[in-house]
Structure formats: C-alpha cells, structure tokens
Amino acid sequence: MITDDRQVLLTARRWVVKVGSALLTADGRRLDKGVIHGLVQQLITLRERGCEVVLVSSGAVAAGAVRLGFEDRPEDLHSLQAAAAVGQSALIRSYEEALAPQGITTALVLLSHADILARDRYLNARGTLGRLIDLGVIPVVNENDSVVTDEIRLGDNDTLAALVANLIDADVLLVLTDQDGLCDANPRENPDAAVIPAAEVDDPKLDKVVGEGGQFGRGGMVTKLNAARLAARSGAVTVIANGRMPEVIPKVAAGEQLGTLLSTRQRPQSARKQWLASLLHIQGRLVLDAGAAAVVAAGDKSLLPIGVTAVEGDFVRGDLVACVDSEGRQIARGLVNYSASEAHQLQGKPSKDIPVILGYGGDSEIIHRDNMVSL
Secondary structure, three states: OOOHHHHHHHHOOEEEEEEOHHHHEOOOOOEOHHHHHHHHHHHHHHHHOOOEEEEEEOOHHHHHHHHOOOOOOOOOHHHHHHHHHHHHHHHHHHHHHHHHHHOOOEEEEEEOHHHHHOHHHHHHHHHHHHHHHHOOOEEEEEEOOOOOOOOOOOOHHHHHHHHHHHHHOOOEEEEEEOOOOOEOOOOOOOOOOOEOOEEEOOOOHHHHHHOOOOOOOOOOHHHHHHHHHHHHOOOOEEEEEEOOOOOHHHHHHOOOOOOEEEEOOOOHHHHHHHHHHHHOOEEEEEEEOHHHHHHHHHOOOOEOHHHEEEEEEOOOOOOEEEEEOOOOOEEEEEEOOOOHHHHHHHOOOOHHHHHHHHOOOOOOOOEOHHHEEEO
C-alpha cells in the first residue's frame, strides 16, 4: 500500500541520486564493478519511467589510491588530491562501461561548493547540467577534490547532492547509504531501533536523533539531514535508503515503504524562488517599461532586453538585480544573464540583435523566469 506521503514519488520526474564510497567500493578500497553495473541498471529502470536522472557519486579517492599503490587511504591533503585526480578517470570509465551497452551517454561534471554558491558559476553550472539532461545524458557529478583547499571529508557529497538538487530543480533527492534509513535510535547499539518512515524535514525532533551529541553524531546522518533541509529550499523531498537493498531505486520510485522520506510543505517553484530571493544581495537595478513591468509582475514570463529602459549599478553575470517600474517601485528580483555594461548595450533592443550588439550569441533573456521572483 502506498501511503499519502509517498504519492509524490510516483509523479516525480527529476531525480538526484547520491551514492557514497561505502557502497561503491570493495572493503573501502577498489571500485566494485558489479555494484556499479547494478546501480546503473536501476538508473536505467528509472529513466524508462520517463524520469531524468543526475548521479552524484563518490569513490574517486578510493579508486585512485589503489591505482597509485597506496596501501591505506592517504591522510595528507595533497595525497588525497592526487588520489582523487587519478581516480576520477577510473570512476567515470566504470560508469561509461556500464551505460554504453545501453546506448546511454554519461558525462563527468566536477563541481565545488563554490561553483554552485557563486552567482556567475551557478548560472553556468545550471545551464550545462540542464543541457546534458535535455540531450539524454546521465551526468555523474562529484566534488572537484583534486583542487579543493579544504580537507576532503566523508559526507561532503551529501551537501553537494543537495546543492545539485537546488541547481536543477529536482523533485527528489535520493541518498543511498549503508543504513536502512533514519532511525529513532542507533541500530548498531539498540536492536529495537526502528526506521522513521516519514517526517517533516524541519521537525526539531530529528535534531535530537542525529545531533552531534545524539546517537548518530558520528554516523553520517548529520550531513544527510542537513542535505535534506538544503534540498527542501527548492522544494525537493529527500529519501534516505539502504543502497544495498536489491532494486532499491525502482522500489522507492514506486512508492514502497523503504527508508525515510523527509518531506517539505513548500511547493517546488515557490520554495526555490524564495531561496533565490533571500540568499543574495542586490547589486543593481533594471528599470522596466510599463509592458515589461506588467509581464514580470505576473511572475510567469522572462525579462527580455527590449523591456529595459535603464540600467543602474555595477554588476556581473549571475548577480542579483532588482527590477523596478518607471516610478522606482521594486516588482521583482532575479539572477541576471549579463553584466551591467552588456545590459546597457542591450537595453531596449530585441533579442535577435544580441549577437550583432555583443559579438556573440548569448541568452535571449536578461533574466530567465526560472531565476526571477516577483514581489
């Protein structure tokens, strides 16, 4: 029987699936090709339902350490970075070997948190991932561990997966782990521990279960709960489930009572736009004519250059700018596709003239409707 809270999974179209090193490696070291092939077959099943899939995959450091002949996982930063650099090729090759016979292309996308949190990089990463999805590619995303300056920490990819869910407007974030879900006690210590089947992601009771002083303070569930809350900002629900369970992905997608479903009351579009509006600081203003102001205020159309009458401030691509009417009243705000100097050149001009004016073919919108919130 499919419960009410699981109904959302039946209609979810865009999925981010995160899988950790513990599931992909044999004894925490080399990549387990059999596990990867099994995972890929489940992703294909999800795609056959008409779903779009982005995979956030760990495992590069483990694979690289074996290739470099390290007997144990390295501890110093540069050795970890070297292992990640060597292991990325092995990781993506494993996915390619599993997907190619099915006629599916994959792509390795290396991101850092800065690539998603920085406004200009956010737009570029969003555009790239969106185009790959449109082309039928399964992107394999990993943190760019070969160049990060922070210590490489277990659990970083939970946060990265949530940021990717924000980035592509995912409906579901599925976090595959080596536990059955979020439990009400530590299952390693308490045989009566039970999986919490569903909860509101912001329920404060969950903090008592996974908090640093709680049962799972060292068990990785802290990062998973935080990731679920981050994904909820753009309206995505999160499922935490055991990746070793046979056919776990199709079963979760079919609404079976597996793992823990962390839901949000926010609708995807409104939640994501609320996140965009509150996260950033306004760097400039675009003054709109009456027609553009009315369209933007309605909240369902993009802002085109022809509707802009003036450009104020010094901003770059990806900055948050305010849209104001002729009397200076703010009616919307959004992430701009052009710098202030480019916007000056484009104001009042039709989109078809952009290549001639700028010398290259950019976005047809000054602000796309998906990156704009009406006030």
